[in-house]
Amino acid sequence: MASNPLSSILENSSGSREDLIPVLQKVQAVEGFISKESVGLISRRLKISENEIHGVATFYAQFRFTPPGEHHILVCMGTACHVKGGAQLVITLEHELDAKTGETTEDGKFDLDQVACLGCCALAPVVKIDDKIYSQMSVLKLRQVLDEYKEA
Amino acid sequence: MNTKKLDTRRRKAVKVWDAFENNKKPIIILGAATCGRAAGAMDTWKAVEKVVKKLKVDADIVEVGCIGPCYLEPLMDVKMPGKPRVSYSNISPEKVERILKGFFKEDEIPSRDVLGHFGDEEIDGIPKFWDHPMLKPQVRLVLRNCGIIEPTNIDHYLACDGYKALEYTLSHKPVEIMQLVLDSGIRGRGGAGFPTGLKWRFCQDAPGDEKYMICNADEGDPGAFMNRSLIEGDPHALLEGLIIAAYAIGASKAYIYIRAEYPLAIKRLEKAIEQASKLGLIGKNILGSGFDLGITIKQGAGAFVCGEETALLQSIEGMRGMPRSRPPFPAQKGLFGKPTTINNVETLGTIPNIVRNGAAWYSGYGTEKSKGTKTFSLAGRVRRTGLIEVPMGMSLREIIFEIGGGLFKPFKAVQTGGPSGGCLSEEFLDTPIDYDNLAKAGSIMGSGGLIILDDNTCIVDLAKYFLNFTQSESCGKCVPCRVGTRHLYEILDRITKGDADTDDFEKLESLGQAIKGSALCGLGQTAPNPVLTTLKYFRNEYLAHVKDKRCPAAVCRELVTYRIIPDQCTGCQSCVKVCPTGAITGPRSEPHNLDEELCIKCRACYEICRFDAIAGDAIVITSGAESAEATTN
């Protein structure tokens, strides 16, 4: 194996079953998603069948199996955000991006996803774009932020 | 490192802390936990750096965790030499220069935006920080360091009596520590409220040399953030509690299972583990006692059910997070089949305080059956949102109206316990909060999420929200949960669409009871609670949806319409500009027209009408019979 990031993740793992989820997390952190090829490599290293790996990975909401868009938008769907109008933010994003939750926009610029809670409930509703959390959002504020990303 | 060396190190730590408390040069302190950052603390930070440079002052900038009143973030504190620390609220970048100039150039304590000072003396025009109405009624035991110390600086923790409880622990027998915790009366803060000392005893008594200690930091309740805040503000408190617990039960390996949605908390923990390991507080032969402990962080992967203890074990082992029936309990057969104890972050974070101050001290707080203090996250439609800690037994009224400052609109309900809990109406406001009273009322304490609801919240919509959550988070292993919660959700969905009748209420009740009695794990067993409590306490609101096809809070999308009140509309065109579908039309200076067919109910027009438009209230969201009224008045 060459010294690409994927193989170093695999080499650094202890090779035990317990490592499966951490390895999947690291692979996704590097590659952006879990590809068929990486499942194959993980399967050989951890000696777990590809089917089994798929079974575990699909159980957890964190893992995705298609390449991500350029920017990752997460709308919080926690209770506080829901009560403060999170649903309207989803409607707005789906309309503005012409994509449904869980999809990537046609130009590959944005992924639209939901998250159970980001722990900023006191500042609800919140939306996370890449690593930045935007708090106390309104439909209009969200549209402004979105425009900044669209133009960038 | 042995205890002697730790003493030496502690003396150094005290000096570091003293340099922070009795500082020689100005210190600027920023609350930069996840909440602070979401409010813009990092932009404020950049502004502070710039202004400090511009004013040519030699000052330190220090990051602390969240001190509680999140609604006032970003918080910026300034500590001048020989003066108390002064806190400022809602400090956006453009406010930084004015405040720092006041301190550095005009030699005064600016009073604009001031929240309070931390000193004991009276300062003219500057209130005391801890006198703030949100803070005054609180008792901060587990949160004692949050927002006060630098979480990434182990010396701060050491100087504030950190790891003293561990020293005490290691010089006593495990069974003595277990007894101490048992005597304190502390019950698990993760939700179920099981006595922690008893849980430890079961594991201690279980045969086997290999045991595991696990910290549950999954914080799955969507709408709660107590655990995140504690970890980000005082990570060593959790580590110390975890090490003590491991010693008490006889484990040499510990795990912290933390949700991946908390990247900053994970970073704080990683750093804290590294620091504690360097000082020999984790690892082989801790403080020369012969006790070994390794701590591993495991990140959750976005599954609510993994907060349930048996599912959590599966997840650590690298499997799908499927709960299993108990017994056997984890204390007998836990991680990798070995005896295991699982405790919540707040439970463990409290342990060092109990060990240091004694069982009697701790049980002096709280009620007869619920000892100590509890942290709550206050969110929803309350004025002051944030993290609080109060003695068990305080009434919901005190929490919501005194600490939380009440609501902007009339109070409707408080949701406790998240997806496993319920909504309590006004009649419960004077109930002293503890495990038993909340259970009696049909809700649960849960982990400490309190979501306050007002007239603008639809109770049926909220019940539907929770059932949607639980049905999609159900692991699918048992039928009552997999099929039952789905069914409950579908009925609620029909109600919110005005497509149900009163027979459906009975279906909800009987199905809900059936699921409660037959589901495999806590997720299913408690999932009907949000429906059952709301049906009981807010039946009229359900009736309005079913009988009048009306949503009194004007929330349920299928039942509401957006309308323009012609008399109020000045024709300023603000809404025309923001409408994404072209549903609103009309020339300038004439009342506009809203085409319901094109309207996607996104709320943009409603918002702009309130903030930007000349008239203000010309757009209304109404439901059923009200709609006609609103348009004609």
Ligand SMILES: Cc1cc2nc3c(=O)[nH]c(=O)nc-3n(C[C@H](O)[C@H](O)[C@H](O)COP(=O)(O)O)c2cc1C
């Ligand atoms: C569906 C479900 C989710 C749970 N989520 C959490 C959680 O996120 N954090 C937590 O500490 N406990 C959670 N619990 C409770 C745990 O199973 C367990 O009782 C707790 O971690 C024990 O710690 P304690 O005794 O210190 O409270 C959950 C339980 C259920 C049934």
Ligand code: FES
């Ligand atoms: S509910 Fe949205 S951040 Fe917690």
